[in-house]
Amino acid sequence: MHKTSSRLLALLSVLQTHRDWSGDDLAERLGITSRTVRRDIDRLRELGYPIKTVKGPAGGYRLEAGTRMPPMLFDDAQAVALAVALQTAATGTAVAEDASRALATLSQVMPARLRHRIDLLRVTAVQPPAAGDIPQVDAQVLTDLSHLIHAREELRLDYAPGPNTSVESPRRVQPHHLVTWRHRWYLVAWDLDREDWRTFRVDRIRPRTPTGPRFTPRELPGGNVSAFMTSRFRGNDGTTTDWPCRGEVILHLPAAKVAPFAQEGIVEELSPHHCRLTLGSWSWTGLAAAIGRFDTDIDVIGPPQLATAFADLAARYARAARTTRPEIGPTP
CATH class of the missing domain: 3.30.70 (Alpha-Beta Plaits)
Structure with missing residues (x-):
């Protein structure tokens, strides 16, 4: 039984590399027969892992996203990297509470040798002196904006242009990217009324419902969101990252x-x-x-x-x- 469990974990680890594997390649990689590969694939499916059979001359298998979260397997390096990332996210971010709970869950099931490594890599994310003035962003708003970006749906929103401004202006935009810049969240979008690209502070956005129609994404000036944001915050039009x-x-x-x-x-x-x-x-x-x-x-x-x-x-x-x-x- 122990041998079968170890073999299933090894098979799952290989399948998590996000590529198609033929039965013969898996058998050679794991040192087992193709028949054993097929049986182990069936066992993983019974445990809830959505493994799809890929059609083709040689056939194969692919691990896909499912409808629920099955048990996951991390190697030592992945587990340590995940813990360090959660420690960083648990300080002054929009998902700080969820990150803390996830870190506690991960630490509870982590082997002692890995917990010791993480203790040696204890990370404290130090916020800048003005961090106390940086407003927290509602995680639900981030989720809603992310959905609209991927669904390519127009967004109607009310926006407060300044921290002490109570008057919100209605806007219609085509959302393209969510980015973080110097500890703040921004939405990069095409403003339909002003016919130009705009960056909106997410903490000042109040989304409206229902959303608008679907749209075809425009090409972002500068070629990518990093170049665009760097250019805008340096006082340019988004097409060059150099200082004016x-x-x-x-x-x-x-x-x-x-x-x-x-x-x-x-x-x-x-x-x-x-x-x-x-x-x-x-x-x-x-x-x-x-x-x-x-x-x-x-x-x-x-x-x-x-x-x-x-x-x-x-x-x-x-x-x-x-x-x-x-x-x-x-x-x-």
Whole structure:
């Protein structure tokens, strides 16, 4: 009996690789006969695994999705990866509670050797300082939006454009992608009334029912959702991921001191005390301010717009330095 159980687990593990397997390939892989493969396939089907027989010259088998969740088999590496992912999801996400319960269920049936490995890989997902201001998203709304994306159905929604805005505007959109960006959920959609692509904060969406008709998906600018989101949050139209403003300067600092704080910038060493920095930003003023934080002498290479931005900032800072705060007397 133990031999049969071990053989079934090995067969299930092979079938979970999401490809078609011929009976002969399975027999060779597991070191058993084709007849034994057929019997074991029948046993797995009796346990609830939806294994489909694939037609063809050699025939074969495929493990498909079923109507209920059967027992699943993970190898050691998969189990550890799943536990680490659940630990991360259990901190400050829309599915935190469900992730915690799933992690507890997984840990309960996990062998001691794997629990020890996971304890050594204990993960704490640290949220950014502003995480307390990030609103949680209703998991049901995420599920509903995902369904509409896959069903390619238009969505009618009420949308609050700002955090302190009580007035919601009605919108009609064709939903295309759900994405996370800096700890927030966004819906990427084609706005039917504005005839343009838009990104909507999911925590500000209130879906309406019924939904609209089915639609044919449009091609997303930039070729993929990652490029589109990067472009939009850099102030572009979604077709390019580069910053709208990019400039070059020479900083009177060693490259080793600049590189850790250059973020996406390119740092080139020119001498032990000088380096070239190429950096981008959403505006020339923003770029000049970002470079100024290095607190050193700066030689502008170009373009001219960057030099103009430095001059504008210098004049603005000079006015601020000359401004004296009025004396604040005691409260009567």
